[in-house]
Amino acid sequence: MRKFIVVLLMLFTTILLGLNLFAGQDKDKKMVKHPEVDFSVSCVECHTNVTPDIVKEWKSSKHGEMNFGCYMCHGDGQQEFYPRPSSDRCISCHGDYAVDFSKTKATNCFDCHQGHTLKFHKNN
Amino acid sequence: MSISRREFLKVSAAATAASTIGVSFLPGMQKDLFADGLNWHKSVCRFCGVGCGVMIGEKNGKVVAVKGDTQNSINKGHLCVKAFYLHKIVYAKTRLLHPMIKKNGKFERVSWDEALGYVAKKFNEIRKQYGPDALAFYGSGQAETEETYMANKLFKGAIGTNNVEGNPRLCMASAVGGYLTSLGKDEPAGTYADIEKAELFLLVGTNTAEAHPIVFERIMRHKAKNPDVKIIIIDPRKTPTDQVADLHLFPKPGWDLAILHAMARILIKEGYADEDFIKNHVNFHDNKKKISFEDYKKFLEQFTPEAAAKISGVKPEEIVKAARMFGKAKTAMSMWTMGLNQRTRGVWANNLVTNLHLITGKIGIPGCDSFSLTGQPNACGGVREGGGLCHLLPAHRVVKNPKHRAEVAKVWGVPVENIQPKPGKHTVAMFDALNKGEIKGIYIMCTNPAQSLPNASKYWKGLKEQFVVVAESFFPTATTEYADVVLPAAFWSEKEGVYGCTERRSQYMEKVIEPQGEARWDAFILRDLAIKMGFKKYFEKYKTANDIWNEYISLTKGTDMDLSGAPYERLKKIRGITWPVPSVDHPGTYKRYTKGDPIFDALPAEKKKGRRMYFYGKPDGKAIVWARPAKGPEEPTDDQYPLALSTGRVLEHWHTMTMTGTVPELVRAVPMAYVEINPQDAKKLGIENKDQVIVETRRGKLQIEARVIDRPEPGTIFIPWHWEKWMANILTIDAFDPGSKEPEYKVCAARVRKA
Numbered sequence: 001m002r003k004f005i006v007v008l009l010m011l012f013t014t015i016l017l018g019l020n021l022f023a024g025q026d027k028d029k030k031m032v033k034h035p036e037v038d039f040s041v042s043c044v045e046c047h048t049n050v051t052p053d054i055v056k057e058w059k060s061s062k063h064g065e066m067n068f069g070c071y072m073c074h075g076d077g078q079q080e081f082y083p084r085p086s087s088d089r090c091i092s093c094h095g096d097y098a099v100d101f102s103k104t105k106a107t108n109c110f111d112c113h114q115g116h117t118l119k120f121h122k123n124n
Numbered sequence: 125m126s127i128s129r130r131e132f133l134k135v136s137a138a139a140t141a142a143s144t145i146g147v148s149f150l151p152g153m154q155k156d157l158f159a160d161g162l163n164w165h166k167s168v169c170r171f172c173g174v175g176c177g178v179m180i181g182e183k184n185g186k187v188v189a190v191k192g193d194t195q196n197s198i199n200k201g202h203l204c205v206k207a208f209y210l211h212k213i214v215y216a217k218t219r220l221l222h223p224m225i226k227k228n229g230k231f232e233r234v235s236w237d238e239a240l241g242y243v244a245k246k247f248n249e250i251r252k253q254y255g256p257d258a259l260a261f262y263g264s265g266q267a268e269t270e271e272t273y274m275a276n277k278l279f280k281g282a283i284g285t286n287n288v289e290g291n292p293r294l295c296m297a298s299a300v301g302g303y304l305t306s307l308g309k310d311e312p313a314g315t316y317a318d319i320e321k322a323e324l325f326l327l328v329g330t331n332t333a334e335a336h337p338i339v340f341e342r343i344m345r346h347k348a349k350n351p352d353v354k355i356i357i358i359d360p361r362k363t364p365t366d367q368v369a370d371l372h373l374f375p376k377p378g379w380d381l382a383i384l385h386a387m388a389r390i391l392i393k394e395g396y397a398d399e400d401f402i403k404n405h406v407n408f409h410d411n412k413k414k415i416s417f418e419d420y421k422k423f424l425e426q427f428t429p430e431a432a433a434k435i436s437g438v439k440p441e442e443i444v445k446a447a448r449m450f451g452k453a454k455t456a457m458s459m460w461t462m463g464l465n466q467r468t469r470g471v472w473a474n475n476l477v478t479n480l481h482l483i484t485g486k487i488g489i490p491g492c493d494s495f496s497l498t499g500q501p502n503a504c505g506g507v508r509e510g511g512g513l514c515h516l517l518p519a520h521r522v523v524k525n526p527k528h529r530a531e532v533a534k535v536w537g538v539p540v541e542n543i544q545p546k547p548g549k550h551t552v553a554m555f556d557a558l559n560k561g562e563i564k565g566i567y568i569m570c571t572n573p574a575q576s577l578p579n580a581s582k583y584w585k586g587l588k589e590q591f592v593v594v595a596e597s598f599f600p601t602a603t604t605e606y607a608d609v610v611l612p613a614a615f616w617s618e619k620e621g622v623y624g625c626t627e628r629r630s631q632y633m634e635k636v637i638e639p640q641g642e643a644r645w646d647a648f649i650l651r652d653l654a655i656k657m658g659f660k661k662y663f664e665k666y667k668t669a670n671d672i673w674n675e676y677i678s679l680t681k682g683t684d685m686d687l688s689g690a691p692y693e694r695l696k697k698i699r700g701i702t703w704p705v706p707s708v709d710h711p712g713t714y715k716r717y718t719k720g721d722p723i724f725d726a727l728p729a730e731k732k733k734g735r736r737m738y739f740y741g742k743p744d745g746k747a748i749v750w751a752r753p754a755k756g757p758e759e760p761t762d763d764q765y766p767l768a769l770s771t772g773r774v775l776e777h778w779h780t781m782t783m784t785g786t787v788p789e790l791v792r793a794v795p796m797a798y799v800e801i802n803p804q805d806a807k808k809l810g811i812e813n814k815d816q817v818i819v820e821t822r823r824g825k826l827q828i829e830a831r832v833i834d835r836p837e838p839g840t841i842f843i844p845w846h847w848e849k850w851m852a853n854i855l856t857i858d859a860f861d862p863g864s865k866e867p868e869y870k871v872c873a874a875r876v877r878k879a
Contacts, residue, residue: 040795066341067333067364067775068205069793076788093192093203 173498175625221641302474308741329463396451505624558586
């Protein structure tokens with residue numbers, strides 16, 4: 001039971017960290033830290049174990065096919081870490097794909113695209 | 125109660141993901157990095173030879189962003205993971221900012237005047253005492269054309285030695301040899317525009333997905349739109365390129381020549397040969413003499429699918445299948461890179477791929493080409509075209525041709541006697557001569573040979589003992605450790621100039637910011653050194669980059685690689701142009717040796733009669749199909765060293781990591797080197813995934829982490845070569861192709877044991 005509570009607390013804390021992003025990215029940089037892990041292991045190698053579904057989704061996408069790794073959107077995890085990446089990081093490659101936001105409620109790429117499969121959200 | 129770290133990670137990663145992905149952002153949360161205040165400048169990627177266009181975002185005199193250039197026909201706005209971080213590399217902590225001279229074993233900061241004065245004095249002393257051939261220059265396929273041009277002039281035209289080499293010797297020389305012997309002129313006949321018109325791709329010795337990602341992306345998109353497009357891979361290792369393959373042949377490393385001959389045999393026997401094309405466009409040769417088509421057919425008889433299977437280790441039915449796929453496709457494009465070039469018979473391997481195109485007539489028409497992929501951004505432009513190798517002069521000229529020497533000497537304004545008729549020392553011979561003390565002073569520019577030479581540790585002796593000058597943007601490197609003088613060189617975005625990529629396209633790059641620290645442009649470092657050495661009258665005229673480029677393109681006029689229609693004024697406005705481009709109103713050349721190529725178009729009608737192609741580098745305009753022996757590697761596996769070691773790239777790193785090693789994201793992506801071992805071999809050796817193992821060859825041994833994975837075939841191991849700490853090149857062999865002098869990095873015999 002104690003173990004369950006600890007896990008629950010961790011979950012809650014991490015969700016809070018995620019939600020903190022809404023306050024603005026600069027602040028996030030200071031606040032959100034990737035857990036201390038063995039950084040001699042690559043992102044995708046570790047996450048194949050810890051978040052296999054996400055890795056599977058990513059691999060199925062164009063980004064996965066081209067091996068655009070986790071770090072492209074989420075940072076290196078040490079010096080920079082963006083649990084919730086901004087559209088800024090998309091624009092380097094996709095900057096000239098004109099999207100008329102006035103016709104949608106979207107304010108950024110991930111309003112329409114799932115971050116890992118890159119497919120449209122079902123409700124869009 | 126305890127909770128393991130792994131459990132914690134699982135929980136926190138899943139939770140973070142749940143909280144962050146798929147949930148709408150609040151409006152106005154993100155500031156748009158690219159929205160305002162940025163000035164965008166046209167440039168070219170600094171990494172591989174694909175030549176992707178990049179736009180450099182500059183704000184208040186700082187490079188702050190990079191994005192793909194959507195107007196560039198090569199990448200159409202797309203970038204691979206490395207290019208994405210170029211702007212970070214400009215400000216790497218490892219940038220070399222000041223000239224330094226090693227005094228009492230320690231580098232001390234000095235002024236430019238002192239540094240260049242010291243180098244000039246030492247070089248002049250060596251030249252006076254031992255002659256010009258005691259000096260050498262070792263350059264790079266990453267240097268701009270203007271930079272290599274200045275080095276060539278200083279060493280060949282002023283100092284008077286042909287000891288001028290560059291790292292393209294280590295990656296592209298066999299492709300040069302292949303094109304010259306097969307088609308008569310260097311560099312591909314086609315361009316990337318063939319990709320979207322090809323029905324079949326034959327990828328030999330190339331991990332295109334990781335080494336040339338944007339070319340791979342174009343192939344992938346083309347196949348996605350056209351599911352009938354087929355892709356055949358011939359490579360000893362499974363790589364990310366396999367995700368698009370229809371057929372993969374896995375030869376034993378170094379034993380693939382027999383497969384290519386067997387494919388040619390099947391193509392002819394089963395009626396896929398284009399007899400008309402052969403009759404009018406092709407000659408046949410063996411290693412000694414011209415032979416007939418019938419002789420060639422007889423030669424091929426030894427390469428039955430079964431015989432080739434025995435030599436290569438590939439199943440005979442797969443060879444037959446590959447040949448039929450190639451034959452049935454209306455259009456076919458072959459691509460290869462180091463897997464063919466870095467071999468002791470690299471030229472032959474290149475010839476045999478081109479043979480397939482020549483016997484089927486799959487060349488000179490859209491969607492067909494025998495297309496070599498280049499590893500560095502300006503190996504083609506600066507070194508192959510600029511003449512930065514020991515036997516070459518600018519614009520595909522050679523030192524042994526007196527007419528060529530006279531033409532170049534005239535433009536350089538140097539006495540023709542200064543240019544020696546005898547080629548200088550090729551790369552391996554050059555570093556061997558340093559070891560022996562025959563070369564006593566060397567100027568190394570924009571490259572890291574202490575790590576990148578094959579059998580690298582053998583050549584550290586010469587670097588340690590002789591006078592070594594290193595012009596570099598980064599410090600330290602494996603090579604600067606041996607330097608007597610280091611000169612800080614301006615990096616990408618801090619200088620203007622031209623890069624020429626794989627498809628004969630020359631592209632202009634803007635200078636966007638001032639160089640970091642006291643760094644200077646390599647071409648002007650060389651100019652100023654030349655002046656200090658006493659060659660003022662030959663070098664004082666170069667005031668701008670444009671002065672150098674204009675002189676260079678004047679030397680290309682009337683040659684097969686005519687760039688006289690590509691002055692800076694034009695290149696600044698366009699996304700490069702593919703030569704020959706003989707006038708400023710010429711649109712550039714898509715296909716060589718055929719209609720649309722200005723050289724072909726200008727040929728007299730009688731030469732073109734009955735021909736759709738004329739290979740004007742050959743006396744009768746006919747290309748050559750070569751009957752080459754199916755030689756294996758220099759050091760085949762044996763009882764003592766039973767595994768074939770191959771080395772190569774990963775997507776996220778490049779060469780010796782002087783650039784990618786400064787980008788935290790790329791370091792995180794692949795933090796350390798490893799040796800890939802097939803699970804069958806690992807089981808036999810008692811090795812588990814992530815064990816520390818010792819990889820040993822006859823030249824050295826390396827402790828490294830094992831990655832037990834089914835990428836290499838049983839009997840083969842693979843190490844990515846980028847890391848100085850896990851230096852794969854202390855293991856590789858320095859045997860080289862007798863024609864191209866390119867070393868056989870790709871195959872040697874090794875053994876592995878648990879550490």
